[in-house]
Amino acid sequence: MSTITLKSAHRLIEAASAEAERIGVPMNIAVVDAGGNLTAFHRQDGAWIGSIAISQAKAYTARAFDMPTADLQPMVQPDQPLYGLEASDPGNIIAFPGGIPLTQDGQIIGAIGVSGGLVDQDQQVAAAGAAAL
Template identity: 45%
Template sequence: MNATAVTPLTTADAETLITAARSAAGTAGVPVSVSVLDAGGHLLAFRRDDRAVLISGETSTRKAYTALQLNAPTADLVDLVKPDGPFHTLQTALDRPLLFIAGGLPIHRDGHLIGAIGLGGGAPEQDHSFATAALEQLSR
């Protein structure tokens, strides 16, 4: 079997993601926190704008962790954990809390999950768009 090794998410990649996300948020005038996790769920990079609400640091990391663990954008998971949703107990099922609010995206390279990015500080839709802008920059 000749499997090609996938390049893991690097610190340079993480800095590109943080810079791009903060640029998108800055253009919108929104102070944010940005978290980038590697494929193992470990924090690779983090940045909180001076004016970002303090809780955004925690929410950005939890959004990234949720996107990584479920390999899905957190925006796509919101309805699944509502009281009548199929995964309504998932929010409290693990030792490390998941956060089902838009703003977390998995990161793929060559079809493989290599990490995740999470944004906090703006409205959920804004955080999602800033994370999307960051991934677009990374893929250039």
């Protein structure tokens, strides 16, 4: 199993942080490895403390289902196939945009999760981080 290194995780967090500063929204930024386990986490000064857990859950969820959490969001709505998904592992699974799997040579080696702003902002900052892989 290939997995992200701390060095790479840190580079992604730096890239995401720069994007967060560019848009002026302090963010919580988390990276998990191929096993879904937290590799690195930074909370920018002033970022929401309620988003500490959310950023980590987004990263975990993106790896747990090997897809962006943005893709999960429509599926967990009432009357949709994954309605209630969050209850399967409370605190760890969340279907907000802002979680993105990290792929290298066709293999998923981890995921990044960002929380601290509007979900579109979270997604944008996570994408900036993922692009630095």
